[in-house]
Amino acid sequence: MKTRIYKQDDLENKLVQEDIKKTLLQGGNVIFPTETVYGIGAYALSEKGIKGIYEVKGRPSDNPLIMHVTSIEDVKKYTKEHMSYVETLMENFWPGPMTLVLKKKDIVPNMITGGLDSVGMRIPGHHIAKKVIEIAGVPICAPSANISGRPSATLFEHVLEDFKDKVDIIIDGGKSEVGLESTVIDVTREFPVILRPGVITKDMIEKLSIEVKENQEIDKSDVPKAPGMKYRHYAPKGQLIIVDGKLEDVISYMNQKIIEHTEKGLKTGIICTEDTKNRFPSAFAISIGNIENEEEIASNLFLTLRHMDKHDIDYIYSISFHQGKYSEAIMNRLMKAANYNVIQLDT
Numbered sequence: 001m002k003t004r005i006y007k008q009d010d011l012e013n014k015l016v017q018e019d020i021k022k023t024l025l026q027g028g029n030v031i032f033p034t035e036t037v038y039g040i041g042a043y044a045l046s047e048k049g050i051k052g053i054y055e056v057k058g059r060p061s062d063n064p065l066i067m068h069v070t071s072i073e074d075v076k077k078y079t080k081e082h083m084s085y086v087e088t089l090m091e092n093f094w095p096g097p098m099t100l101v102l103k104k105k106d107i108v109p110n111m112i113t114g115g116l117d118s119v120g121m122r123i124p125g126h127h128i129a130k131k132v133i134e135i136a137g138v139p140i141c142a143p144s145a146n147i148s149g150r151p152s153a154t155l156f157e158h159v160l161e162d163f164k165d166k167v168d169i170i171i172d173g174g175k176s177e178v179g180l181e182s183t184v185i186d187v188t189r190e191f192p193v194i195l196r197p198g199v200i201t202k203d204m205i206e207k208l209s210i211e212v213k214e215n216q217e218i219d220k221s222d223v224p225k226a227p228g229m230k231y232r233h234y235a236p237k238g239q240l241i242i243v244d245g246k247l248e249d250v251i252s253y254m255n256q257k258i259i260e261h262t263e264k265g266l267k268t269g270i271i272c273t274e275d276t277k278n279r280f281p282s283a284f285a286i287s288i289g290n291i292e293n294e295e296e297i298a299s300n301l302f303l304t305l306r307h308m309d310k311h312d313i314d315y316i317y318s319i320s321f322h323q324g325k326y327s328e329a330i331m332n333r334l335m336k337a338a339n340y341n342v343i344q345l346d347t
């Protein structure tokens with residue numbers, strides 16, 4: 001298969017619009033940018049399209065997909081009645097980086113929900129994502145556009161790495177601004193439960209006078225976890241280790257490790273911030289951003305992990321990020337990418 005590549009401006013072209021629409025309606029796959037990460041899309045009611053996504057991603061079939069639409073009206077076409085607080089969330093955070101898990105109507109195929117009676121719904125804010133859904137005129141299922149287990153793609157180049165000539169169409173939208181996937185919130189009960197943290201935070205929801213719980217606060221037998229959480233995630237090829245502790249201790253620990261690995265002929269990479277990047281003279285150190293700019297850190301996390309892969313790094317050490325409103329979302333991804341491998345230097 002030869003992938004057709006379009007740029008933002010091409011979406012104004014009638015022939016391109018027809019190609020996108022026809023491809024999706026006939027069960028093809030189209031990758032497009034959203035403000036969180038790139039998504040690999042299929043017509044949500046097309047068995048062929050959905051199958052294509054699971055196959056090309058190598059995704060386990062019990063891990064459900066998010067359905068993307070452009071209006072709250074459309075959300076209601078596919079989901080059952082909900083509690084009143086859900087309306088408040090929808091009105092405040094859509095379009096945007098939030099997914100709500102709602103009770104599904106029968107028309108939503110079991111194939112996209114992994115057999116659950118709920119469906120994840122999202123109205124993305126990115127103009128290209130919106131345009132693609134409008135062009136298609138149907139709901140679009142889209143998981144993150146990465147081979148299962150790899151870091152999500154936030155750059156067009158990273159999408160190409162995983163999917164060139166494996167999908168019908170890829171739309172180049174530059175960098176995904178947010179850089180972390182949407183906050184997934186289960187809203188099927190009296191109070192919302194955050195299943196996957198993101199840049200719509202617990203604090204932001206509480207400011208609307210809505211009581212919200214996090215997945216780990218709930219009795220596990222009581223609430224279904226986001227099924228995706230049990231799988232290995234975001235893993236770079238090199239071994240990622242998070243180092244936690246006082247900054248000076250962390251820096252000297254990492255420099256010691258760099259020496260040990262270099263002696264064995266192994267390459268070490270360091271994920272650090274602007275203010276510390278000059279402190280690792282003999283390693284491949286990437287600054288993920290300014291320590292005080294959590295937006296920047298969030299948006300650079302996945303691309304930094306992929307950057308390490310490009311350089312064939314054997315061991316990657318990352319500082320931890322406990323500061324700022326997105327620290328939970330950032331650490332959630334980083335911990336999974338590291339397979340929970342943390343060196344704690346404080347004790």
Ligand code: TXA
Binds near residue numbers: 142144180
């Ligand atoms: O930002 C995003 O959410 C991106 C863009 C493309 O929209 N999409 C994305 O999709 O991250 P994906 O498939 O990589 O992650 C969806 C997550 C998974 O952890 C999945 O288990 C969970 O949402 N999920 C989806 N439907 C669910 C449901 N009915 N119940 C519980 N969890 C659900």
Ligand code: MG
Binds near residue numbers: 152
């Ligand atoms: Mg994903």
